[in-house]
Amino acid sequence: MILNRLFEFMPGLETFARYEKSWLKDDVTAALSVAAVALPVAIAYAQLTGVNAAVGLYSCVLPMLVYALFGTSRQLIVGPDAATCAVIAAVVTPLAAGDSLMHWQLVMTMTVMTGFWCLIASRFKLGVLADFLSKPILMGLLNGVAITIIVGQFSKIFGFTFDEKYLLERLSGAPSYLSQTHVPTFLMAVLTVIIYFVMKRLKPTWPASMFAIAVGALLVWLFNLNQYDIAVIGSVAGGLPSFQTPVFNIGIARELVMPALNLAMVSFVSMMLTARSFAAKNGYDIDADKEFKALGLANIASALSQGFAVSGADSRTAVNDANGGKTQLVSIIAAVLIAIVAVFLTAPLEYIPSAALGVVLVIASVHLIDFKAIWVLRLRDRQAFYLALTTLFAVLFIGVIPGITLAVLLGLFQFLRTVMRPTDQVLGLDAKGIIRSIDGSDKAVAVPGVFIYRFNSPLTYFNSTYFKRRLLERFARQNQLEPVDCVMIDAVPCFTHLDLSVMAMLIDIEALLRKRGVSLVLAGRKRQLISWFEQTDMVVGEEGIIIRSDLYLALKLHQSHLAATTEPTSESAETTAANQSILSHSQI
Template sequence: MDVGTPLQETLSVDGKPSGRPRGSGFALQGILPLDRRRLPRDLLAGATLAALAIPEVMGYTRIAGTPVVTGLYTLLVPAILFALFGSSRRLVVGADSATAAIMAASLAPLALPGSVAWMDYAVAMALGCAVLLFVARIARLAFLADFLSRTVLAGFLTGVGLQVACGELPGMFGLETHGHSTLSRLADFLRHTGQSHAGDVTIAAGVIAFVLVLRRVAPKWPGALIAALVAILASRVSGWGAHDIALVGAVQGGLPRFTWPDLALAREHAAELGPSVFAMSVVILAQSAATSRAYAWKYNEPFSEEQDMVGLALANAGAAFTGSFVVNGSPTKTQMLDSAGGRSQVAHLTMAAVVAAVLLFATAAIAALPVAALSAIVFLIGIDLLRVSELRRVRTERPSEFWIALAAAGCVLVAGVEQAIVLAMVLSLIDHVRRGYRPHNSVVVRGPDGHRRLQPVHQGGEYEPGLVVYRFSHSMYYANADVLSREVIAVAKAAGPALRWFVIDLDAVDDVDYSAGAALRSLKRTLGEQGVALKFARGSPEVHALLHRYGLVAPGEDAGVVFESLREMRRAFESQVGARIGADENAASAGE
């Protein structure tokens, strides 16, 4: 789609990117309509993306504990399937650090990294994610992605980044460490730093320095790829393998073969793998949807979260049937593609073609890559995942959410990635419920200039003599029904015996559950006993229907109980009550 497409043609009625690109059906939504003028740029962007992504996904195999070639496999069949069946024109699918870390953490107690059993588990988990994503699509569960907020994702990715970076320290120092958690392996590494291999440390330091300098002087160059190529060349020329420097070793060449996954072991350990498969599926949903949504808004393009779920499910099925591991929508690779000028999934297909050429003709060169160099590249990936500046901003602007993000990051390091996902979701819900439990309600008053303003409930106040307008700022439900009752009674008491109408402003209320409805009925009786009428202002038709259902508004009574605006409410009050109050005051004055 051209960036200049009119807004009304790409957005739905609720203002969000619409669900289906024009001119496409079930497939090819990320490719059609094809802009022939942009085709050369998309092809070039795809080649650039391949150059940037190849060393990255090779690094992810260090996290996943799988053979190096499996990282390249994630950029082939899975990428092609998403390009054909996803809806986002820009989302890049492939190996991802977050899902690789979840998988590795869950498999560590069950098998040795890189073993046949490990790979059987890995492909079974990819197939499990594919099934869950299909089920989620059928059940329309795309909303689950919304339960991982931006804050939670920032904390989670920071924890994953620390986990990834710490996990690569032994490889950079030529050491092997042991332990079941990130902290235990880090402690074991610190105990053995005196046994570090000088050659590995030098290579790792050189790669990090090279990439960082290149980022500064030539930020658009593929620093990781160039560093890997230089390390391979130096390794071949200097014969580093003969000097006790660990090399990646032989890498299987050729295109992946389609095989049916062996699920026997996975079935035996379904209880252990199930939570991790669920956690990875939620991460895939959240991260992919957030990335697709961000670029759809940026370029004013339509996309469908549900269709992306189909593409992601097929991509993971493709990974399982080609002997690879779980794939995910990647924010980093998507940013790489965007920076390179890619504007459609044609770039995806080009990337896959380049990866196929590497698998057919260039795997022999990869064998000479030093492990320390690869660890250094992955270490930088982990550092790039840290969201320090974003967390600092969250701490300043929203402290309660900062602590949730920090808890998610800490849980990744202490307990594991899948536990962190569950904890983050639970804490987010608790924080949301906490805010709903104690909403910031207010009283609507009129200032000396006649304009309306809000003031805190504890200050009380009247809209007009004898009239109180109380604004509730959240859905009314069982958790805040008691707050509603206490505040209404307190505000009514502060208004004094002259109070005639107590009006609840429903402008911010989108639901009233049974408990809240019962509380309102009780308030209506209590206020009525004091000669005060309970009325309502504004609110949606759905909320008005609930007031009728709970018996708060009798049939045909709408005009005198529910008002469409505060202006209408004021006029009704002045015509029905104001004149009577004035007459009573005049009579009292005459009596004196």
């Protein structure tokens, strides 16, 4: 019992308890590859965030160890992420106002806040938020962030400094900036690109980014290229991270609360897309709520080790899977290797050219760009295409943080629109007596004298008015074609919880229909509806709203009632007999 609870709390322990020796070779091979890819990327993302290179390494070690214990994905690798770092830099840079120590402290504070938001979400079982930001919105967001990063790195590649903050202003000043190109810096960037793609061509499985950066650092060291004003990352304070309490104005920290919430949302959704895809590929499931907790603990661990916010790293996860990684042991081994570099081998890092890191960031960001997928949406789903495009332009034109806020709001509005204005159908019977939607195919026809309605969303106070309007509009159209004496509502999809506004709306509909001599029947959720009606003192039965177990029984009893209460003419008798014949073939 205790062991099961421990496994429930730390899913990774269960994997290690059942570890098979045959997995070890693949896990070690994958860990070496992951560490080789993670090292240069972590240093580059530290530069993007605006902190020391060693901080990027610290941001890998503890988070990877923590996720290995608390995460439910066997392949996912957590660590610095392009979108995450871009968000942090956009928030923290103006608040720090050039103070490097405050910048670092604000980065850690925002990371802790992000972690706590994730833990709160996990506590309240909000893993469903993985589906909150739709794929089109996330596509637009990542494309916009990638373009923003790429343009921002041009200053390192060409050797100038941007005076403007926003993308459009930077692009408008491109001719002036390009005229300021520092030739030695640009040549170093070109050399890095050449080495990267030559390595990719000759040795596709080797870590091309690390090799290109290492060659650049070696050239700086051998030929003292500093004398040509080629910028390098400079002194790297290695060793074990020391805990420090941030010292800054609480008012500034307050500015980080909502950006941290946005960051938690985007990081989690992005991570879940990666985790789910590799889980499906390898034949297992992941727990979204536990993933929220694992991400929160990983971010808190990163902050405690002086690092910055982390998320699921899709490129490193892909490397892990491609090299046959089987379990979370890959993360542990890779974290140990990175820790060794961070503590003992930081001296060579100071010779790494900033231009080379800029190239690595551009290459990593290019992989996030997928305009083709957005364009395909135009043909498949025009609404999704507009959502993706709106998010993309928002990030480009108004900035990363406002763009992310807009993306979250778009996700919320999309959800509310789906719930408040859902699809609905008028139902009828086909030739086999099966209830189905009446559409242009003529496979189903309306039951004479009966209007059957289905509303495809839970009814609540903010869509009850729309429900009432749609029901009466569609009822009126059918009633014009043929008189209707009974309205039936499929209660299964729409009556999911008690809402007093909905109950009041039903009373209004029943009163309107009764004045026209039409009865109102709710079909499905019988016990639940009767209980709600009793709580709200609503009338059930012939004198009020009729409740039946399902639509088939409601139709059967309605036809029986007509047969018992009317003196049929030859024509009406034939109609009644035909309806009963159809219903006799249906599923009751």
